[in-house]
Amino acid sequence: TGSFFQERPVLKNPFLEDALLRGYLRRHLPQEAAFSDLCAFGERVANEVDEWGRECEVTPPRLVHFDPWGRRVDHIVTSSAWKRMKDLSAQEGLVAIGYERPFGEWSRVYQMSKLYIFSPSSGLYTCPLAMTDGAAKVIQSIGVSWPAHEAYSRLTSRQPERFRTSGQWMTERQGGSDVASGTETVAVPQTDGSYKLHGFKWFTSATDADMTLTLARVQDRTGATAPGSRGLSLFYAEVSRDEGGRLRGIEVQRLKDKLGTRQMPTAELLLDGLPAHRISEEGRGVASIANMLTITRIHNSISAAAAMRRVVQLARDYATRRTAFGKLLKDHPLHIQTLARMEVETRGAFLLVMDVCRLLGREESGTATQLDAHLLRLLTPVVKLYTGKQAVAVVSEGLESFGGQGYIEDTGLPGLLRDAQVLSIWEGTTNVLSLDVLRCVARSSGMVLHAFFTHVKSLLAGASSVPSLTPALKAVDGALSELEDFVQVAATRAPGYLELAA
Template sequence: MPPYMFANRAFCFSSCNAWCRVLRCRGIVACAKMRNQRRNAADFCTTRNPRRACSDGILFQEQPQIGNPYLEDALLRGYLKSHLPAQVFAEVNPDLERFGALVKDEIDPLGRECESQPPWLLQFDAWGRRVDEIVTCAAWKRMKEISAEEGLVAEAYERKHSNWSRIHQMAKVYLFTPASGFFSCPVAMTDGAAKVIESLGIPKYLEEAYARLTSRDAGRFWTSGQWMTERKGGSDVAGGTETVAQELPDGTYALRGFKWFTSAADSDVTLTLARIAAANGQVEEGTRGLSLFYVKLRDEEGNLNGIQIQRLKEKLGTRQLPTAELYLDGATAQRISKEGRGVAAIAAMLTVTRVHNAVTAVAGMRRAILLARDYAVKREAFGKCLAEHPLHMRTLARMEVEARGAFLLTMETARILGMQETQKATEEDRLMLRLLTPVVKLYTAKQAVAIASEALECFGGQGFMEDTGLAILLRDAQVLPIWEGTTNVLSLDVLRSLAKSRGKALDAFFAAAQAKMEPALGVTELEPSAQMVHEALRKLRNFAREMALKGEFTAQMAARDFAFTLARIYGGVLLLEHAAHCDATTVDAYAAQRWCRQDLCPIDAANEGGSYAMNAVSRDADLVFDGWPDPR
C-alpha cells in the first residue's frame, strides 16, 4: 500500500509531545525551539533507519498527521457546546470523542485501503455465465458495518435527542466523511431514501425497507442508491428520463431503461424515476409523467433483479466508490409515489442529500486545514518553519475563516432540518430551510474545491504527488459542485424558492439575519462587523426590489451572484452569533471580523458595473464566441 500521508500518528522519537503542544499554541514563538528538537530527532531517526542514512536522491520531509479529529476541531466542539442543551451536550460530547478515536485508529486506515483497492466489475465468470458482480475490498464492506453500528443514518431517525439528533448525526458524518473512502456517499443516499419513506408515512409494504435503512445492526443494515441520471445526463430529469414502467398483474412494475450514472451501484435497494406506460404503450412527457419507484437490486437467491451492469465509470475522483452504467431489463419495482408525482416525492430526499453534500464539503476543508496546520510546524523553508512566515500564516488564516463560515452555514441548515422533522419548525423556519439548502450546497461545494487547491500549495511539490495521498483532497472535492445539482442549477433553484413563496422566503431571511445579529450589537469588538452586515443587507434588499421590477430575465442573469450574496451575508451573521455567545473566544470574534471584511454583497457591485443590463447577455455571447465561425 502506498505510504499515504493520512497515516496514524506515530513518531520514532520521544520529543513528539513538544510538536503536539505547538499545534495547540496561539503563537509561533516556540517554533525555533521545536526546530532544534526536530533536527536532533531527525539525526536520531537516521541512525535507526538505514534507508535514511543513505540519503542521496531521497527526499525527507516529515509528513503531516491528524490525531483525533474531534479533539483537534475547536470550532466543532465550541459550536456543539454553545448550541446544544447542556444535557444533550453531556451525552453527545463523549460519544463524538470516542468516535473521533475510532476515525483515527480504524476508519482512516480503512479509507486508505478503499482508495488503494478500488472496485472492479466481474461481468462473466470462467464459464461464460454473465454475473455482473461489482467486487469491492474488505475495507469497503467494513465501512458499511461501521456506518450501521455507529448509527450514521439511524441517529437522525431514532431522535433520542429530539430535534438535536440531526446535529448529532451530522457531526458524526462530518468526522467520518473525509476518512471514509467516500462511503459517506451511500450513507447520504440511504439517509435520503429513509427520508422519502418517512415522508410517505412509512406504508406497510416499505416497513422492512425503512427498518433496514435505519438499522444499527450491521447484519440487517441496507444501503440505498439514487438512480436519476439517464443518457441525456444532467439535472433536467423531466427532459432526460426515458425509463418506462409497465404495470404487471400483481400491481408491481417492470422497468426498462438505461441509467447512465448510478453512484453506490452495489447498494441493496434504490429509488428511481420512470414513466408509466399506458395500455397503448404511450407515456406522458415532462415532470407530470414521472413517478418514483423502489427497487431491490437482487432477489432472494442473490441474482440481479433484471439489471445488467454495463461498466463502471472512470472518474477524476471518488474512485473508491462504485459508480456504474446500468440497463434495466424488466427490473421488478414498486411505485411509491402517486402517479405523476415522482419529482415532488424526491424533494425531501434532495434536501437531505444536499445537506450531506455540504457536510462533505466542510469536512474536506477541515481535513485539508488540519494537515496544512500540522505541516506548518514541521516543514522548514528559508531557515525557519512555515509557521514563522507571516504570509503563510495569513494564507492558513484565510482558509480557516472560510471553513468556519461554511461550517456554521451547514450546521444551521441541519439544525432547521431537525426542527422540521420533529414538528418544531415555524413557517419562517420552513421557508429558511427551503432557501438555505441550495445556497449552502452550492457555496460550500465551490469553496471546498478552492480550499483543497490552496491546501495542496501549502505542501509544495508534495501536494502534487499521488503517493502522498494529498492529491485525493482536490480530486474528491471536485465532484461536490456537480453532484446534487450544479452551481447554476442550484442558483436558479434559489429563485424558484422565492417565486414559490411569493417573496416570503427572502422576508424570512432578512428577519432571521436581524434576529441572530442582535446579541453582537452589544459587543464592542463585534459591533463594527455587525454594521457591515447591516449595510450588506440594505444593499441586498434594494437589489431585490430592483430585480422584482425588472423581471425574470434580470433575475436569472443575477441568480449566481444573488446566491453567493445570501451565503456571504448569512455566513457573517452566523459567525457573529457564534462570537457573541458567552462561551466564545477571542478567536471566534476575530474570525467573524475577518469574514465581514470581504465584499458581503457582490451582487451590488456587479449591478453597479452593469452586469445585469439588458444587453449583457448578447455581449457575453460576443465575448464567448469571439473568433468562432458564424453558424449562420
C-alpha cells in the first residue's frame, strides 16, 4: 500500500492569515478591542467551529412529518452543531454588533469582518444570520411597535437563550424574481386587527427560524385582492406550536433536495391560517422589504469573498506541503501564477465588499453624505452580482489547485463549490440585479452614476502621488470626464432599457 500519505491543508486562524483584512482594519479601524476580538474569534473558528461546520454538512437536517402516534408535527430536525452555531452567533454578537454600533460608522465593517472569517466554517449558519440581520433592519427602519419590537430585541440579542432568528419568505411558485405579480398568498383580516395568511411559499431557508417576514395580499371585505406590486404588504409572523405540538397555521410540505447548502433546511411551506401582523402600510410590501434585501445582499457578498479567501488560504497552505516533479507546488512558477490570479480576484472582491459595508455603516450612523447614499444603492446589487459569479470561478479554480483531492468529498473542498453556486441565484439572480441597477439609475435620474464617477475620481486623486501611476491615472481621468456625458445619456435611457427588458 506504500508508506507515503498526502498531507492535508491546514486551516490556520483566518484573521491572522489574512494580511489584507488586517491591513484594511489597521488603516480604518485601529481599535485594539476589535483586533483582539477578531483574533480570538479567528482562533475559535480554526480550532473549534470549523469542525462544527463539517458536522452540519454530514448531518443535514431532516423533516419528521408525524410523531410515533400519528400526530402531524412537521419537525425539522437539525444537527447539534447547527444549534451550537446559533448560540455562538449570539455570544459573538454576529447580528448584535450591527445594532450596538461599538465603533460608530465602522461597526458594520467590524461585524462583517467577523462574518467574513466565520462564513466558510459556519455550516451555512450565515444564511439565517443574514435574514435575521435583514429583519432587524426592517423592523428598526419601519419603527413598528408590539409585537415586532419585542422581536427586534431578540434578533439583536447576545444572550443565547433570548436570541431568535428570522426567515425571509418571499418566493412563491409563480415568482421568485417576479415577486410582485407571482405572489398569491392572501392575508385575511381578523377582528383584532391581526391577519391570517393563506398561501404557498416555495423556498424558505433556515426554516427552523423563530419568526419570519413575508409578503401577502390583503383581502378586502369581498375577498378581493389588488394585483401587482401595489397589492403586496409586509407581514411579521411567529413560528409557534399549539398544545398538540403542531405548527400553528403552517404545514411543511417537504425539504428541498439541493445541490449545496445542504447543511441548512430549505422547505416548501403551506400557510394555512398563519397568524400574522401587517408591519408595512398596505401596498408597500416590496418597498418595505427592500431594506432586508440590501442587508442580505451585502451578507451574500461577504460570503462570496469569504469563500474565495478560504480556498486561496487552503491552496496556499497546500502548495507548501505537496510535491510534484521533485519540488513543492509553491516552487512551480505556473502554479504560483494561478494562485496569484485567485489572490487578485479575492482581494478585489474583499475591497469592493468592504467599501459597501463602510457605506452602510455611514448611512446607519447618520454620517453618510448624499453621495454615500447613492453609492450604497448602486453598489449593493453590483457587488452582489459580481462577487456571486467570481466566487464560483475562483472556488472552482481553487479546487483544481488540490489536484484530484479537490474533487474528494470528505476533504470538505467540494462543498465550498456547491455552496458558492447558490450565491448568484438567491437574493436576486445576476440579470435581475442588473435590472435593479437600471432601476436605481432611472429613479435617481442618473445621480447614482454621477456619485459613482465622483467616487472613482476621488479614489484616483488619492493615488496621484505614485509617480509610476501618473500616465495611467491621466488616461483614466480623461475617460471619466467623457463619461459625464454618458451619465446624462444613461439616466435618460435607463427607463427605456427597463421597458425593453420587461
